[in-house]
Amino acid sequence: MSEQIISAKGLTKRYGGKTAVENLTLNVEKGRVLGMLGANGAGKSTFFRMIVGLVQPDDGHLEVLGKEPGWRTNAEIAYLPDRARWYGDYTTKQSIEWGARFLPGFDSEEAARLRDIMRLPMDLKAGEMSKGQEARLMLILCMARRVPLVILDEPFSGIDGSSREHIMDVLIDALSEKQQTLLISTHEIYEAEGLFDRVVFLDQGRVALSGDAESLRGQYGSIDALSRKLYREGEK
Amino acid sequence: MQPGLKSVFVPLVRHEFYRKRGRRRQWMNRQWRLTYLLFFLMITLVLTTYFSLSYKIQLNYIWYVFFGLPWAIFGLTISRIVREWRGETVGWWLTLPCSRQTLISAKFAASFMMSILIALAVYVLILLFGGYAALISASLSLKDFGSFAESGLWFFFLDICSFPLAIAFGLLYGTLAQTKWRPAIPLFWIIWSLGWSIGGSLGWIRPDPSIQLSFTMILTVLISWTISWLLLVLTAWLLEKKLDL
Amino acid sequence: MDERKVGSLRLTLDFSQPLYEQILAQMRSLIARGAIDVGEKIPSVREMAHELKINPNTVMHAYQELERDGLTEKRRGQGTFVTESVTQIRHFKERLAFDYSDQFLDKMHSLGFRWTEIQSFLTTTREKKGER
Numbered sequence: 001m002s003e004q005i006i007s008a009k010g011l012t013k014r015y016g017g018k019t020a021v022e023n024l025t026l027n028v029e030k031g032r033v034l035g036m037l038g039a040n041g042a043g044k045s046t047f048f049r050m051i052v053g054l055v056q057p058d059d060g061h062l063e064v065l066g067k068e069p070g071w072r073t074n075a076e077i078a079y080l081p082d083r084a085r086w087y088g089d090y091t092t093k094q095s096i097e098w099g100a101r102f103l104p105g106f107d108s109e110e111a112a113r114l115r116d117i118m119r120l121p122m123d124l125k126a127g128e129m130s131k132g133q134e135a136r137l138m139l140i141l142c143m144a145r146r147v148p149l150v151i152l153d154e155p156f157s158g159i160d161g162s163s164r165e166h167i168m169d170v171l172i173d174a175l176s177e178k179q180q181t182l183l184i185s186t187h188e189i190y191e192a193e194g195l196f197d198r199v200v201f202l203d204q205g206r207v208a209l210s211g212d213a214e215s216l217r218g219q220y221g222s223i224d225a226l227s228r229k230l231y232r233e234g235e236k
Numbered sequence: 237m238q239p240g241l242k243s244v245f246v247p248l249v250r251h252e253f254y255r256k257r258g259r260r261r262q263w264m265n266r267q268w269r270l271t272y273l274l275f276f277l278m279i280t281l282v283l284t285t286y287f288s289l290s291y292k293i294q295l296n297y298i299w300y301v302f303f304g305l306p307w308a309i310f311g312l313t314i315s316r317i318v319r320e321w322r323g324e325t326v327g328w329w330l331t332l333p334c335s336r337q338t339l340i341s342a343k344f345a346a347s348f349m350m351s352i353l354i355a356l357a358v359y360v361l362i363l364l365f366g367g368y369a370a371l372i373s374a375s376l377s378l379k380d381f382g383s384f385a386e387s388g389l390w391f392f393f394l395d396i397c398s399f400p401l402a403i404a405f406g407l408l409y410g411t412l413a414q415t416k417w418r419p420a421i422p423l424f425w426i427i428w429s430l431g432w433s434i435g436g437s438l439g440w441i442r443p444d445p446s447i448q449l450s451f452t453m454i455l456t457v458l459i460s461w462t463i464s465w466l467l468l469v470l471t472a473w474l475l476e477k478k479l480d481l
Numbered sequence: 482m483d484e485r486k487v488g489s490l491r492l493t494l495d496f497s498q499p500l501y502e503q504i505l506a507q508m509r510s511l512i513a514r515g516a517i518d519v520g521e522k523i524p525s526v527r528e529m530a531h532e533l534k535i536n537p538n539t540v541m542h543a544y545q546e547l548e549r550d551g552l553t554e555k556r557r558g559q560g561t562f563v564t565e566s567v568t569q570i571r572h573f574k575e576r577l578a579f580d581y582s583d584q585f586l587d588k589m590h591s592l593g594f595r596w597t598e599i600q601s602f603l604t605t606t607r608e609k610k611g612e613r
Contacts (some may be wrong), residue, residue: 015480031538033536033538049481052331053331054327054330054331054479054481055479055481056477056479071331071332071333071334071335071336072333074331074332074333075333077331079327079331081326081327081328081331082327083324084324084325084327084328085323085324085325086325086328087255087323087325087328088323089254089255098251101244101247102244102247102248102251102332102333103332103333104333168534169531172527172530172531172534172535172536172537173527173531175530175536175537175538176526176527176530176537193496194494194496194500194533194534194535194536194539195534195535195536196536197536197538197539214499214500214501214539215499217496217497217498217499217500218498218499221497222496222497223496224496225497
């Protein structure tokens with residue numbers, strides 16, 4: 001019925017002898033907020049990198065926005081890489097200009113609004129920002145774009161509480177105003193618990209459990225508790 | 237609002253050109269850097285004065301500094317790639333909606349512009365130094381200085397012709413280390429040194445005081461530029477298909 | 482369980498239960514018992530989503546259901562308001578009251594109680610809890 005934004009069939013990626021993603025089959029429909037959950041090395045980042053063409057799958061088939069992923073499809077994807085930093089000698093202002101110049105669909109007015117919410121000084125260089133400020137800047141570069149797909153790899157990791165709240169606010173805003181599809185991977189599930197409407201748990205590159213967030217809640221309790229339970233089982 | 241692909245290249249070059257070293261905190265502030273600069277300037281001045289007054293300086297040999305420059309440019313270009321990884325900005329760089337060829341060409345263009353500026357600065361500095369030496373030395377005439385400046389220009393020109401190859405090799409080398417082709421690095425060094433020794437034996441990087449354009453030289457330069465282009469294509473392909481993230 | 486304030490309203494959210502149902506049930510009872518006045522504006526989807534830190538789509542679904550209940554109405558460009566019609570709210574309350582009574586009676590009957598017994602249970606329970 002609804003449009004497929006991502007359709008993955010039997011995706012596999014190995015690094016040496018280690019399997020990062022194994023036979024992953026997953027469809028994401030338009031307008032969903034998908035939480036990609038799982039321990040470190042469960043394959044979340046590798047999956048995201050395949051979507052933006054940074055990593056080539058060894059096997060399987062992947063379609064993003066109805067096309068094969070590559071630099072051309074990246075014009076329609078806002079992507080926050082994991083553990084990313086920003087170019088240290090760019091100020092907030094210059095970074096926003098950079099976004100307007102290089103990122104298709106970038107809305108400078110929206111960026112200015114987000115900057116106000118995020119309370120980032122215009123002339124502060126990224127190299128002199130705190131980790132939380134830098135994360136907020138990078139999030140502006142993603143969320144100010146009017147593109148159909150937004151992928152955020154660990155947007156909350158290592159960030160102070162107030163930055164997290166700002167980020168949540170911006171995400172909720174984006175969802176109420178734009179018809180975007182959002183993919184978020186995170187460890188800090190409690191923070192983002194209420195945001196997901198679909199959840200995929202990855203374990204060693206495979207889907208351990210996936211489903212509608214509301215029905216998972218009805219069945220197992222909170223997503224946060226469910227993930228703790230899954231991790232514990234995974235460790236055994 | 238949508239930036240066209242063609243209009244992206246020039247801003248991309250500008251982005252690459254103006255970027256500074258990366259994010260490590262400078263461990264030396266402005267005053268200290270100035271102090272060091274003045275210190276070296278003074279030493280150079282004193283030594284020049286001493287040698288000009290006591291010996292007859294062979295000014296032309298100073299231009300041999302230019303033979304080291306392509307190596308320095310090679311190193312600087314490697315760091316252009318390396319710092320995307322070290323600064324953890326590579327995810328932004330490689331997901332820009334431009335082809336890998338565009339991305340790497342922009343780095344190439346920025347490096348080339350930067351290296352011309354560096355060569356120019358080196359030329360001017362040496363010229364000033366030579367001028368000072370000629371001024372205070374009894375044995376050096378204004379005519380000597382004129383031919384000194386002219387041969388320097390020749391070295392400068394040769395250097396600029398060699399930069400594209402040095403830059404293309406630097407970009408390839410920096411990239412190789414981040415791809416599944418990492419084991420090709422020793423091979424890279426073999427080809428690189430072979431290339432230099434062949435180039436050297438052909439004469440265009442040998443100290444050649446005769447300021448002359450020869451057919452073989454032009455040919456060598458053209459071949460080296462073609463190789464540079466092929467290396468860029470190879471680098472772009474590696475970034476597209478063989479990344480090891 | 483998290484108690485959160487949205488404007489002048491207090492909502493409790495329990496992340497171990499479906500959120501949509503919680504919002505719907507709490508908004509229904511807030512309107513039914515008059516905690517939100519007739520004709521009063523209710524928080525926007527956006528505001529509600531921000532304060533509760535949840536997906537606006539979840540709030541929107543609950544709001545759509547409230548509209549279907551006849552408890553609220555959308556006014557173009559102004560937001561969502563509790564219906565002006567007192568009768569509509571009363572109808573809704575009565576319908577819900579019937580539902581609850583029905584469920585209650587079903588449960589009591591399934592335990593084998595007769596009406597007189599059920600009545601005495603109600604009286605004792607009310608005395609124990611104290612009149613409210």
